[in-house]
Amino acid sequence: MAEPRRIAIVPARNEAGAIAGVIAELRAFDPGVDVVVVDDGSTDRTAELAAAAGAAVVRLPFNLGIGGAVQTGFKYALEHGYEVAVRLDGDGQHDPQELPKLLGPLAAGEADIVVGSRFADGSSTYRPPFARRAGIAWFARLVSLLTRQRVTDTTSGFQAVNRLGIRLFAADYPHDYPEVEATVMVFKHRLRLKEVAVQMREREHGTSHITALRSLYYAVKVTLALLVGVFRRKAVPLEEGEA
Secondary structure: OOOOOOEEEEEOOOOOOHHHHHHHHHHHHOOEEEEEEEEOOOOOOOOHHHHOOOOEEEEOOOOOOOHHHHHHHHHHHHHOOOOOEOOOOOOOOHHHHHHHHHHHHHOOOOOOEEEEEEHHHOOOOOOOHHHHHHHHHHHHHHHHHHHHOOOOOOOOOEEEOHHHHHHHHHOOOOOOOOOOOOOHHHHHOOOEEEEEEOEEOOOOOOOOOOOOHHHHHHHHHHHHHHHHHHHOOOOOOOOOOOO
């Protein structure tokens, strides 16, 4: 049987120092994977270097934020007929050599969306700042309660999805601190989500925009959004041809 058409979606903003290496690692892992870099209003050479490295580049005219960039990538995957999409960040923290752990459950038909978790088995060496670590733990507990399935890493941007996941995320993806809300949305649409343990590397280029104050703002805002979402009418799975 022919392998499914697959694409790597890489949202990036001002990642000129890392983006070429990310693309090279993806190609070394899987020469058959296509790569699209969604340049989220960068003011550096991110788009230029991504194109030079062989990726397709979608340039957003201004900074939409991570949710808008990710949804743009899934829209691209849907419109171009891809059957499997992986998402990883443009800063080099996600190691493409870990992708078989994510792709295996998809190929086996065990899940529609597979998330690489930094905390699934307790072996990760990743140690975020205290404020971020507290926020991650809070959302893991809250989302586990809301979905009635144990989840350990609701802020992971390392994912693999099948055609159902591509259609869902192309049609609807939260735009402001999106990963936590998107996890709940997956369950509301009755898609199957599975976590697998992965290692995450330290950032070598650039700096994170998530400060302690932003972490607090994030925790309050997203908690309210999740609680409001509980009272909305239940979602139903997207039918073929929708989106």
